[in-house]
Amino acid sequence: MVKKRTNRSTSGSGFPYNETSFESSLKEQLNDSPDLKIKTFELNNQTILLAFLTYQINKEEMERSLLLPLTSRKVTWTNASLLNEIPLSSGSSASEIGKLAQELIKGSVGIYIVGESEAVTFFLPNLEKRALNRAETESLVFGPQISFTESLVTNLNVVRWRLDTEDLVVEKIIIGERIKSEVRLVYLKSLANDTNVNTMRQRLTDLKVDEIEDSSVLSQFIEDKSSSIFPQLLMTELPDxxxxxxxxxxxGVLVDKSPTGIIGPTTLFxxxxxxxxxxxxxxxGTFLRVLRIFAMIISIVLTPLYVAALTFHYEIIPQSLLISLGQSRAMVPFPPIMEALLLEILIELLREAGARLPTKVGQTMGIVGGIVLGQAAVKAGFTSNILIxxxxxxxxxxxxxxxxxMGTAIRIIRxxxxxxxxxxxxxxxxxGVAFLLIHLLKVTSLGRPYFAPIYPILLKDFDDSLFRLPFSKSNKLPLANQVKRRKRYPQEQAKKRKDIDE
Structure with a gap:
């Protein structure tokens, strides 16, 4: 005796369905989306339903690789034969209507043979992505010019192209309770410290959020001290x-739909x-690196030093300079602190306006606005030309x-x-300087010291932080990264020089 199957149309029920209940249940799962298309085929005394979202799939690929073999072969189809004989490697099964709906949203085509206990899906997405272009926020004069895109597939291809080794590990992690995002954990198995890898993996897997908009948002969730103004994970759009x-x-961490990668652990330098x-x-390279660090110190203390000297400590100003300072401030009605804050806010307004306006207009605004407003402020007596x-x-x-x-953090600290x-x-x-140093000593990145190699003092890491030695003398990886193997190449071999006739 064969029991009659009952067809249930509720969203929580499983297969099997008839044609009507399948369509109604799938529409219920997708909130009656007008983009949902369900095609019915009568093949070899079978009713086969094809479901997809019109804007999510590659229609040419579907017709060539899926519909053609499905309709041309005179066989009785089953789920197993679909997975084995359809020339696509992305086939999988969906045992619930909710799972089928999720696969359709991602860009899959669903096939349901009426009477079967499962549906079959094939991943045929119509991926929208931009081409590899030059980096916008991290421009280089020398070296590779390409940057990451919003496509995770493209970014992984670039990374694997540059790191062509079986030692590269790429782990897949799904984050998001309401809107799921695919995240990839990237590292070299023979080098990366297991504690660093496990810490990053645990913070990613333990994260319970509705959605992740971008990798910059993800970095704020997983960094050690979110209340600090200093970023503790490095963001980069450069694959190199x-x-x-x-x-x-x-x-490293790559996030789908984000053009930047996350790197950790990292240090201030x-x-x-x-x-x-x-x-x-x-x-x-050493000169430029030292110049940037010196510029950071100048940016933080130069204007406050000017304000402190003019407000309380005239005696530290040379007499010849004191006369010109007095003349330039003769018409200024504000104290130095108000004068400096006024100009700092003006600079920030110009920078923000230039960043938000179209490129050509923004550049004009930054140049013309700075010159015009600066000259007008001096002539009106609002500020002195020396402070400008x-x-x-x-x-x-x-x-x-x-x-x-980091540049934004430095400007805010001023x-x-x-x-x-x-x-x-x-x-x-x-x-203020002491408080800043104490704060930097307390900050960590994935549990590693943020102020290394200054604290703790790692003299051998100065090469990778404060300056750069010739490659013949820089054959070891930094101690701060706690890598499994520090030696990169034999230093003796790097120093050898041989003529062609030797």
Missing amino acids: RFCYAITRGKV SFFESTEDLYMRWNM IVIALSALASFTAPSYL FPMIILAGTFGLIGLMF
């Missing part, structure tokens, strides 16, 4: 910088490094940081420093 960090034993330092000669020079130097120094996030210097003089400035 991402791969360079991976080959130094760090861990990593944000002032650039892969361009490697492509130049070692003495040029000081503010301009501080702003230029902050723009030398290769990382946009405001409390100016307030402390204008209120308490050099004592307030030193208090």
